[in-house]
Amino acid sequence: MQIKVLYFxxxxxxxxxxxxxxxxxxxxxxxxxxxMIAKNNPNVAPLLPRIQVAVNQVMVAATAPxxxxxxxxxxxxxxxxx
Amino acid sequence: xxxxxxxxxDRPLSLDVVTEAVVGPERGGLVTFTGMVRRHGKVPxxxxxxxxxxxxxxxxxxxxxxxxxxxxxxxxxxxxxHRVGSLHVGEAAVVVAAAAPHRGPAxxxxxxxxxxxxxxxxxxxxEIGEAGAEWIEHCC
Numbered sequence: 001m002q003i004k005v006l007y008f009x010x011x012x013x014x015x016x017x018x019x020x021x022x023x024x025x026x027x028x029x030x031x032x033x034x035x036m037i038a039k040n041n042p043n044v045a046p047l048l049p050r051i052q053v054a055v056n057q058v059m060v061a062a063t064a065p066x067x068x069x070x071x072x073x074x075x076x077x078x079x080x081x082x
Numbered sequence: 083x084x085x086x087x088x089x090x091x092d093r094p095l096s097l098d099v100v101t102e103a104v105v106g107p108e109r110g111g112l113v114t115f116t117g118m119v120r121r122h123g124k125v126p127x128x129x130x131x132x133x134x135x136x137x138x139x140x141x142x143x144x145x146x147x148x149x150x151x152x153x154x155x156x157x158x159x160x161x162x163x164h165r166v167g168s169l170h171v172g173e174a175a176v177v178v179a180a181a182a183p184h185r186g187p188a189x190x191x192x193x194x195x196x197x198x199x200x201x202x203x204x205x206x207x208x209e210i211g212e213a214g215a216e217w218i219e220h221c222c
Contacts, residue, residue, distance in 0.1 A: 006136065008134060008136060008204070008206060009134055009206035009208070009217050010206075010217045012134075054136070054139060054204070057136075057138055057139040057142050073136055073139065073204070075136070075204050076206065076217070076219075077219040078201075078202075078203065078204055078205060078206060078219075079133075079205060079206045079207040079217070079218040079219065
């Protein structure tokens with residue numbers, strides 16, 4: 001299944017893109033997607049333990065399932081705006 | 083036409099615009115908050131700040147925050163506008179307006195809005211200084 005992954009802030013700078021499509025086996029969850037991203041991008045991997053994740057704009061745990069077409073946002077510690 | 087209650091904008095913010103979104107004949111108390119870029123942050127001698135947002139989720143989260151506060155404090159109206167992009171010292175990064183029949187709830191609502199936004203909005207700021215730059219992490 002295809003997942004759209006969004007990168008922000010320091011993660012975006014490390015990864016070099018603000019979004020990309022990731023192919024995940026059916027039945028995969030957020031943790032699996034993160035493991036795949038870490039494996040394919042060693043420079044991004046060190047930042048991943050500190051992120052939160054949102055699927056389709058709702059914050060979820062790493063055990064959350066993913067479906068084809070989902071938008072997975074990797075959320076580094078927020079600045080809070082102000 | 084009433085101003086939008088929630089907005090993420092890449093142009094200068096206006097207190098008049100957020101105020102217009104909340105005032106009404108039943109609301110006698112109006113409180114506003116402006117968050118401005120400071121010279122001294124984590125990075126000394128800030129030259130500019132860059133704000134980045136997960137735009138759609140920020141709009142959703144700010145709407146939820148506004149809805150929550152209006153449920154908790156009946157009669158209150160809250161509006162929140164946040165800016166994204168490159169800002170200089172002294173520019174407004176966020177403006178909040180809250181109006182209520184009486185001043186107590188208006189003050190409470192305005193405070194609640196900015197406090198909740200700080201911990202829940204997917205917004206990041208990068209301080210760019212003379213010597214270096216740093217992404218800032220929310221604390222406390």
